[in-house]
Amino acid sequence: MDLRGKALKLLSQREHSRTELRRKLGGSDVAREELDALLDELVERNWQSDARFAIAYVDANAARFGRYRLQNELRERGVADALIADALAQLPAEDDELSRAREVWRKKFREVPTDPAERARQARFMQARGFAYDTIRKVLGGLDED
Known part of the structure; x- marks a missing residue:
């Protein structure tokens, strides 16, 4: 399969960023100019x-x-x-971020932490998921009204 065919196959499966396509298509046998030209064409045709x-x-x-x-x-x-x-x-707005954080927390833990070590563990999990500290504090504190 040629380079263009590989690119179209990848794009038919899901959306890819230009950087992802460059990484996936750019093997040692591919000329940089050829790859750049193909990526430019894909953008021009609105395929990527x-x-x-x-x-x-x-x-x-x-x-x-x-x-x-x-x-x-x-x-x-x-x-x-x-x-x-x-x-x-x-x-959606911050309130939705809080509800999404609560749902992620419920799926993983289901119980409010009872000691500082467990609270820290749950907070680290939520931070790794990309939630803001204020949101994590509200979730772990069970503050539904905030």
Whole structure:
């Protein structure tokens, strides 16, 4: 299969960022100029779009991760900060972030921590999922009214 065929096959399975495609297609036998030309063509034809990828990624992962994790994951995939901000702006307001954090916490733990060590363990888990400290504090404190 030629380089173009591989790119189209990858894009038919799911959205990819330009950086992901470059990494997946750029083997030792591929000329850099040829790869850049192909990636430019895919963008021109609107077959590849970092903006579309960012929105799809946020939609697929928002239920499991907080804003910070989503932002970092998109940066690692080579998406521009402006496109990341646009994709994250489509997420509902902070109240929804709190409800998503509560749901993630419920699935993993189900019980409010009873000692400082358990509280720290649960807080680390929630931080790794990309939730803000204030959100974590509200979830672990059981403050439904905040």
